[in-house]
Amino acid sequence: MENMVISIDGKTVSCRAGTSILEAADQLGIRIPRLCHHPDLKPFGACRLCLVEDEKTGRLMAACVTPVAPHLAVQTHSPRVVNHRRNIIRLMIAEHPESCIVCSKGNRCGLRQVAAQYGVGETHLYPMANARPLEQANPFITRDLSKCILCGKCIRADHELVAVGAIDYNHRGFRSRPATVHEADLGASECTFCGTCVSICPTGALALKGGAYVGTPVVESDSVCGFCGVGCRLAMGAAYEKITEVNPAGGPDSVNGATLCVRGHFAHDFLNTPKRLHGPLIRTPHPDTGESDLAPASWEAALCRVSDRFRRIIAQSGPQSIGFLGSSKCTLEENYLFQKLARVTVQTNHIDNGGFVSGQRLVMHLDEKTGGRWRRNPLSWLDSAESILVIGADPNHSVPVVSYYLKRAAQRGVPLIVVDPRRTELVKWATAWLRINPRSDLELLNGLAACLLERNGYDAAFIDKHTEGFGLYRYGLSSLNRDRVCRMTGLEKSRIERAADLLHGKKISVVVGHGILQQQYGAHSLGALINLSLLSGGFGVRPAGFYVLIRENNAMGAMDMGAVPNLLPGRRSLTHEAVRKSWEKAWKTTLSPDPGLDMVRMIEAAEKGFLKALYIMGENPVRSLPESDRVKKALQKLEFLVVQDIVQNETTAIADVVLSGAAFSEKGGAFTNLEGRIQSFSPVVSPPGLARADWWILDSLGGKMGNAAPYGSVDKIDEEIRRLVPMYAQLDGRAQGWIGAEQPNGAHPISFSAVVSTEEAPVAEDFPVTAIIGSQRYHLGSGTRTGLSPRIRAVDVQARAEISPQDAEALNVSDAGRVRIVSHCGELTRDVRVNGDLSPGQVFVPTGVENNSALALIGLDALSGARPAGWKTCPVRLEKVD
Numbered sequence: 001m002e003n004m005v006i007s008i009d010g011k012t013v014s015c016r017a018g019t020s021i022l023e024a025a026d027q028l029g030i031r032i033p034r035l036c037h038h039p040d041l042k043p044f045g046a047c048r049l050c051l052v053e054d055e056k057t058g059r060l061m062a063a064c065v066t067p068v069a070p071h072l073a074v075q076t077h078s079p080r081v082v083n084h085r086r087n088i089i090r091l092m093i094a095e096h097p098e099s100c101i102v103c104s105k106g107n108r109c110g111l112r113q114v115a116a117q118y119g120v121g122e123t124h125l126y127p128m129a130n131a132r133p134l135e136q137a138n139p140f141i142t143r144d145l146s147k148c149i150l151c152g153k154c155i156r157a158d159h160e161l162v163a164v165g166a167i168d169y170n171h172r173g174f175r176s177r178p179a180t181v182h183e184a185d186l187g188a189s190e191c192t193f194c195g196t197c198v199s200i201c202p203t204g205a206l207a208l209k210g211g212a213y214v215g216t217p218v219v220e221s222d223s224v225c226g227f228c229g230v231g232c233r234l235a236m237g238a239a240y241e242k243i244t245e246v247n248p249a250g251g252p253d254s255v256n257g258a259t260l261c262v263r264g265h266f267a268h269d270f271l272n273t274p275k276r277l278h279g280p281l282i283r284t285p286h287p288d289t290g291e292s293d294l295a296p297a298s299w300e301a302a303l304c305r306v307s308d309r310f311r312r313i314i315a316q317s318g319p320q321s322i323g324f325l326g327s328s329k330c331t332l333e334e335n336y337l338f339q340k341l342a343r344v345t346v347q348t349n350h351i352d353n354g355g356f357v358s359g360q361r362l363v364m365h366l367d368e369k370t371g372g373r374w375r376r377n378p379l380s381w382l383d384s385a386e387s388i389l390v391i392g393a394d395p396n397h398s399v400p401v402v403s404y405y406l407k408r409a410a411q412r413g414v415p416l417i418v419v420d421p422r423r424t425e426l427v428k429w430a431t432a433w434l435r436i437n438p439r440s441d442l443e444l445l446n447g448l449a450a451c452l453l454e455r456n457g458y459d460a461a462f463i464d465k466h467t468e469g470f471g472l473y474r475y476g477l478s479s480l481n482r483d484r485v486c487r488m489t490g491l492e493k494s495r496i497e498r499a500a501d502l503l504h505g506k507k508i509s510v511v512v513g514h515g516i517l518q519q520q521y522g523a524h525s526l527g528a529l530i531n532l533s534l535l536s537g538g539f540g541v542r543p544a545g546f547y548v549l550i551r552e553n554n555a556m557g558a559m560d561m562g563a564v565p566n567l568l569p570g571r572r573s574l575t576h577e578a579v580r581k582s583w584e585k586a587w588k589t590t591l592s593p594d595p596g597l598d599m600v601r602m603i604e605a606a607e608k609g610f611l612k613a614l615y616i617m618g619e620n621p622v623r624s625l626p627e628s629d630r631v632k633k634a635l636q637k638l639e640f641l642v643v644q645d646i647v648q649n650e651t652t653a654i655a656d657v658v659l660s661g662a663a664f665s666e667k668g669g670a671f672t673n674l675e676g677r678i679q680s681f682s683p684v685v686s687p688p689g690l691a692r693a694d695w696w697i698l699d700s701l702g703g704k705m706g707n708a709a710p711y712g713s714v715d716k717i718d719e720e721i722r723r724l725v726p727m728y729a730q731l732d733g734r735a736q737g738w739i740g741a742e743q744p745n746g747a748h749p750i751s752f753s754a755v756v757s758t759e760e761a762p763v764a765e766d767f768p769v770t771a772i773i774g775s776q777r778y779h780l781g782s783g784t785r786t787g788l789s790p791r792i793r794a795v796d797v798q799a800r801a802e803i804s805p806q807d808a809e810a811l812n813v814s815d816a817g818r819v820r821i822v823s824h825c826g827e828l829t830r831d832v833r834v835n836g837d838l839s840p841g842q843v844f845v846p847t848g849v850e851n852n853s854a855l856a857l858i859g860l861d862a863l864s865g866a867r868p869a870g871w872k873t874c875p876v877r878l879e880k881v882d
Contacts, residue, residue: 825856
C-alpha cells in the first residue's frame with residue numbers, strides 16, 4: 001500500500017494511504033480532542049471536536065473521518081479551529097444538565113475534560129433544557145439521557161463490537177436518542193447487559209446501577225477477570241480498599257478490547273460481600289455442650305494445627321491417606337506451590353482441581369492425541385478464518401467475548417456452522433444451523449468428513465506431510481452408513497451435504513464447548529473433530545484455530561502447573577521415568593510413579609474411609625459436584641478437612657480449619673487463558689482483615705512442615721517455574737506472554753482416529769425427555785461467587801426450566817407454571833419458561849441457581865469411571881406441579 005508524507009502543525013509524518021488525519025496526529029504525539037471516536041470503532045464524525053484546518057485551502061475537516069492525502073498540511077490548533085471547538089463545546093453544555101457534582105462519571109467525563117481544556121465554564125447561551133426521566137428498569141444500568149451528547153458510541157459498540165443490535169437511534173432532531181425498538185426496556189430487548197455501552201460512554205448518560213460508591217475511584221489498576229477461560233483484561237477502580245467498579249482495560253493487544261460480559265462487569269460484588277472470610281478459623285468444641293463450631297484464630301495457630309494434624313495422619317495411615325483439591329481459579333504460582341506441597345512435602349499424588357468437573361480429562365486426551373499443538377490459538381485468528389464450526393458450545397452464555405469474535409467473523413462473510421440441539425443466540429448469525437438430536441455429534445462429524453472425502457474437499461498435501469493413518473481412516477469412512485447418520489442426527493441428507501459444501505476446500509476453525517467435553521462420547525467426538533480439522537489442512541496452521549471453551553479462568557494453568565493426579569508441571573507424564581527423575585533431581589525428593597486419585601475418586605475414598613484428610617483450596621465441591629448430600633457426608637467422614645477460600649460457603653461450613661485467602665484483585669500472580677495467553681497482574685486493594693494471598697498461606701504452611709527455604713514472593717516462584725517449566729519461559733511479570741511448545745515431539749505427525757459410531761440407546765419409557773444441563777450468562781459453574789452479587793440475583797428469569805410449546809401444552813402448563821423434573825438419580829422443581837426454540841422432548845435446566853440444584857439430576861458416577869456417562873444430558877420425565 002502506498003505511503004505518503006503529510007504535515008501536521010509543521011511536523012512531517014509518513015503514513016499509509018487510508019490512514020485518517022487523527023491517526024496520523026496520534027503517531028506524532030499531537031493530541032486532537034475527540035468525544036465520538038474510539039480506536040475499536042469505525043470513525044463516525046459525530047462530535048466534530050476533531051476539526052482541523054487545511055493550511056492551503058482553509059477548509060475545516062473532521063480529522064477522524066478524513067483520510068490523509070499527498071502533500072497535505074493541516075493545523076490542529078489554529079485560532080479558527082479553537083474558536084469552532086469552543087462553540088461546539090458551548091452548544092453541548094447548553095443542553096447538558098448542571099449535575100457534575102453528583103454525576104457518577106466524575107472527573108472522567110469526556111465533555112467535562114474537554115471543556116476544562118478549552119476554558120469553557122459559562123456558555124453565555126440560553127439553556128436548552130433536555131429533561132429526560134431516569135430509566136432504571138433493570139438491575140445493571142441506569143440511563144440518564146439528559147446527559148447524552150449523541151456521540152453514538154454506545155450504538156456503534158453494540159453493533160460493531162458485541163454484535164447484538166439491541167439499541168439504535170430513535171426519532172430525529174432534538175428528540176433523537178439511543179433506544180431499543182419501540183422504546184422497550186433493555187430487559188425486554190436482546191441486550192445481554194455486557195456493560196460495554198457504559199464503559200464506552202464519555203458522559204454520565206449511562207451508569208452502573210447498584211454501586212455503593214458514586215464518583216471517580218480513588219485508584220484504578222489493571223487486573224485479569226477471574227470468571228471464565230477468556231481472561232479479559234480489567235480496569236478495576238477502588239476507594240477505601242474496596243472495589244467500586246470494573247471496566248474493560250482496553251488496549252490493542254488485550255483479548256477483550258473494549259468489551260466485557262455481564263459477569264465481568266457486574267458480578268464482582270462478591271469481592272465486598274459480608275460473607276468474605278477475614279481471618280483463619282479453627283473448629284473448637286464448646287466446653288458445655290460438646291458441640292463444635294468455627295472460631296477465629298491466629299495464622300500461627302491455624303497453620304500449626306494443619307501441620308500437626310497432617311504429620312499425625314501421615315504417621316498413622318501414610319501419605320496416601322491425604323488428598324489435595326486445588327483450584328482452577330487460583331494463580332499459576334499458587335497451583336504450582338499447591339501440587340509441590342502435596343508431592344514433595346506430604347508425598348502424595350492425590351491432587352486435582354475444579355477443572356475436573358468441566359472436562360479436564362478430555363483436554364488431557366486432546367493433548368495426548370496432538371502433542372499439545374492446539375494450545376496456542378489467539379482468538380484474533382478468527383478475524384481471518386476461512387470457515388468456522390461451532391459444536392457443543394453456546395458461547396453467548398458461557399464465554400461471551402468469544403461469541404463477539406464469532407459474530408464479527410460472520411458479519412464479514414465467514415461461513416459459520418453451528419451444531420446444537422437448541423436454537424442458541426449464535427444461530428441468528430450462522431450460515432447453517434445443524435439442529436441435531438442430543439448425543440449425536442459423533443455421527444454428524446463422521447458424516448461431514450465422509451462428504452468431504454467423497455467430494456475431494458480435503459487438503460491432500462497437508463495430510464501427506466503432517467498426519468498418519470489416513471488410509472485406515474478413509475477406509476473406515478467408506479463403510480459409513482449415511483442413512484444411519486441421518487436417522488441418529490435427525491437431519492436430512494441434504495442439510496449435511498450443504499454444510500460440507502460450506503467447508504469444502506477451506507481450513508476449519510473449530511470451536512468446541514462443554515456439550516462435547518461433558519458428554520458420554522466426548523473423547524470419540526474430539527477425535528472426530530481432530531480428524532475433520534486434519535482433513536481441512538487446518539490443525540495447528542494459522543488462521544485455523546482449535547478452540548476449547550474452558551469455563552474456569554485458570555483451568556489450563558492449573559493443569560500446566562501439575563495440579564492433576566497424573567501430570568507433573570509442564571504437562572509431563574508422571575509415569576514417564578525420565579521425566580519423573582528430572583523433577584526428583586530438581587526438587588531433591590523421590591516421587592511415586594503411581595497417578596493419584598481424581599476429584600470424584602477422592603470423594604469416594606473419603607466415603608469408604610480410605611482417605612483420612614483433604615486440603616481444598618478455592619473450590620466448593622459440596623455445591624459444584626452432583627449428589628451434594630453424598631459429597632457432604634463423605635467430607636464429614638474425614639478425620640481432618642482444611643478449606644482455603646475467600647467466602648463462607650457450603651464446604652467451609654464443615655471444615656475443621658478454614659484458611660482465609662485473598663481474591664484475585666487482592667494479590668499478584670498470573671493466569672493462563674484458553675488461547676494459551678499468560679497474563680500477569682498485581683493487587684488492586686489489600687485483602688480484608690487478616691486474609692492472605694493463597695501463595696503466602698501455602699508458602700507459610702510449607703515452612704511449618706519442614707520446607708527449608710520459603711519463597712517469600714511471587715517473583716521467586718515465577719523464577720523457579722521459568723527454570724523448570726520451559727513452556728512458561730515468558731512468565732516474567734510482564735502484562736502478558738504466551739506459552740511455548742509443551743511437548744518435545746510437537747512436530748511429529750498426528751494420527752487420524754479410528755471411525756467410531758455411537759450406540760443407539762432405546763428411549764426409556766419412564767424417562768422419555770432429554771434434560772440439557774447448561775449455564776446461562778449470569779452464572780458460570782456452581783454460582784458460589786455470582787450468587788453473591790445482588791445485581792445478578794435480581795434477574796428473575798434465570799432459574800426457569802425451559803420446555804417446548806408442545807410439551808407445555810401436553811403438561812397443561814404455561815409461563816410461570818411449575819414442573820417437577822425427575823431422573824433416575826434425583827428430582828427438582830422449577831418454574832417454567834416456554835421456549836419455542838426447543839424441540840419437543842427436551843428441557844433445558846440452568847446451573848448455578850437455587851444452590852446449583854440442576855446437578856441433582858445426575859450422579860457422581862456420571863463423571864468418573866473408565867467410561868463416564870457424562871452429565872451434559874440425562875433422561876428425565878416432567879410432571880406438572882399444581
